[in-house]
Amino acid sequence: MRTRPLKVALLGCGVVGSEVARIMTTHADDLAARIGAPVELAGVAVRRPSKVREGIDPALITTDATALVQRGDIDVVVEVIGGIEPARTLITTAFENGASVVSANKALLAEDGAALHAAAEKYGRDLYYEAAVAGAIPLVRPLRESLAGDKVNRVLGIVNGTTNFILDKMDTSGAGYSEALDEATALGYAEADPTADVEGFDAAAKAAILAGIAFHTRVKIGDVHREGITEVTAADIASARRMGCTVKLLAICERAADGASVTARVHPAMIPLSHPLASVREAYNAVFVEAEAAGQLMFYGPGAGGSPTASAVLGDLVAVCRNKLGEATGPGESAYTRLPVSPMGEVVTRYHISLDVADKPGVLAQVATVFAEQGVSIDTVRQQGKDGEASLVVVTHRAPDAALSGIVEALRKLDTVRGVASIMRVEGE
Numbered sequence: 148m149r150t151r152p153l154k155v156a157l158l159g160c161g162v163v164g165s166e167v168a169r170i171m172t173t174h175a176d177d178l179a180a181r182i183g184a185p186v187e188l189a190g191v192a193v194r195r196p197s198k199v200r201e202g203i204d205p206a207l208i209t210t211d212a213t214a215l216v217q218r219g220d221i222d223v224v225v226e227v228i229g230g231i232e233p234a235r236t237l238i239t240t241a242f243e244n245g246a247s248v249v250s251a252n253k254a255l256l257a258e259d260g261a262a263l264h265a266a267a268e269k270y271g272r273d274l275y276y277e278a279a280v281a282g283a284i285p286l287v288r289p290l291r292e293s294l295a296g297d298k299v300n301r302v303l304g305i306v307n308g309t310t311n312f313i314l315d316k317m318d319t320s321g322a323g324y325s326e327a328l329d330e331a332t333a334l335g336y337a338e339a340d341p342t343a344d345v346e347g348f349d350a351a352a353k354a355a356i357l358a359g360i361a362f363h364t365r366v367k368i369g370d371v372h373r374e375g376i377t378e379v380t381a382a383d384i385a386s387a388r389r390m391g392c393t394v395k396l397l398a399i400c401e402r403a404a405d406g407a408s409v410t411a412r413v414h415p416a417m418i419p420l421s422h423p424l425a426s427v428r429e430a431y432n433a434v435f436v437e438a439e440a441a442g443q444l445m446f447y448g449p450g451a452g453g454s455p456t457a458s459a460v461l462g463d464l465v466a467v468c469r470n471k472l473g474e475a476t477g478p479g480e481s482a483y484t485r486l487p488v489s490p491m492g493e494v495v496t497r498y499h500i501s502l503d504v505a506d507k508p509g510v511l512a513q514v515a516t517v518f519a520e521q522g523v524s525i526d527t528v529r530q531q532g533k534d535g536e537a538s539l540v541v542v543t544h545r546a547p548d549a550a551l552s553g554i555v556e557a558l559r560k561l562d563t564v565r566g567v568a569s570i571m572r573v574e575g576e
């Protein structure tokens with residue numbers, strides 16, 4: 148074993164960073180044996196230097212992250228600050244100054260991954276980011292490496308722990324939305340600004356990263372159709388229950404049937420209770436990958452939290468250190484297919500539409516005509532009447548999303564439709 152240690156700079160020492168430091172210290176001997184050289188924490192950049200950080204030598208703490216990555220003797224920079232800047236500049240500076248990078252920063256990778264990969268390649272460094280998607284679950288590496296010989300056609304799953312935690316609590320214990328979000332934040336699952344979770348930005352970033360790797364093309368967060376969970380009501384969840392379903396925030400990346408384009412979307416969807424994704428509880432994540440030769444693969448595990456995320460960071464750290472010792476680099480960006488990303492309107496989905504209507508003859512026929520005019524066929528209709536008013540629940544067959552949203556617009560214009568109580572896509576059937 149080499150005795151000269153590999154030097155690691157840790158940028159950020161919050162929920163994830165503090166766990167990375169703890170595991171690096173407590174498992175130092177095992178990590179050294181697995182890598183073939185000791186790994187040494189050479190500096191820790193923080194924003195609040197006065198905070199007591201158990202197990203970290205105070206002499207390592209600095210508020211000058213730029214000087215740390217410019218030192219020139221750092222082998223690996225672990226970026227767990229989050230956000231676009233200064234993380235982007237720090238990572239690029241690290242590459243320029245001889246370091247490879249391990250990052251958990253999905254927001255940055257989904258915004259500017261191509262430029263970061265290009266910088267890594269230019270300087271001959273590694274850029275690893277297993278922690279950026281689905282926390283502890285090995286998913287980035289299986290897609291980048293294990294499935295590199297196959298053709299992936301679809302990636303579908305739950306990739307945000309916070310929103311899964313909230314929806315699960317609302318469904319199973321009747322908890323309120325804000326109470327469940329506060330709990331997820333206290334448990335270290337939520338982003339620094341939890342809007343990123345509840346509005347679907349975090350899941351959209353992960354969908355962009357997954358689609359890019361899966362289909363060997365460039366997908367940015369702005370290419371991903373995004374709807375969060377802020378408009379999912381307790382009534383929607385109760386209505387899903389009545390249909391034998393539950394509501395999950397899903398990320399779905401698909402290659403078009405003709406192979407000429409891809410789509411990526413994040414939105415709440417109803418799925419049957421019998422579907423494996425329905426039993427994904429709390430902050431767990433689960434992702435199905437469908438590949439031509441492999442068939443269907445399922446990845447499941449803790450999707451958020453300090454310790455699970457640190458596990459993924461440490462796995463990358465070991466891989467990058469091994470590469471350094473072997474004077475090699477791991478896989479870079481693979482974006483050779485250059486497939487365009489189609490808009491949401493072209494995605495084929497199913498809708499569950501709940502309407503408040505007047506309870507009088509001819510209403511059902513009027514509603515059915517709207518569907519027929521858009522060429523969308525109805526799967527089921529359920530009507531419940533009370534005091535001259537009725538609620539009508541329509542579930543459609545699969546149709547282009549543009550036709551389905553056209554139907555909703557036309558329904559809103561009918562005099563007999565008092566309101567559209569909820570619209571949700573249905574998946575997993």
Ligand SMILES: NC(=O)c1ccc[n+]([C@@H]2O[C@H](COP(=O)([O-])OP(=O)(O)OC[C@H]3O[C@@H](n4cnc5c(N)ncnc54)[C@H](O)[C@@H]3O)[C@@H](O)[C@H]2O)c1
Binds near residue numbers: 158212228338
């Ligand atoms: N928490 C999770 O479950 C989880 C899971 C996967 C990925 N991530 C990602 O990991 C990253 C970190 O997340 P976290 O939950 O640890 O966040 P956090 O807010 O707990 O930690 C980030 C830390 O970075 C510090 N920081 C910010 N700017 C800095 C700067 N310029 N120099 C030095 N320190 C700075 C902050 O003070 C904070 O302590 C983010 O990119 C996040 O998206 C988090």
Ligand SMILES: N[C@@H](CCO)C(=O)O
Binds near residue numbers: 279306307308
């Ligand atoms: N905020 C993210 C952290 C893990 O990426 C989540 O809840 O999934």
Ligand code: NA
Binds near residue numbers: 277283285
């Ligand atoms: Na992961």
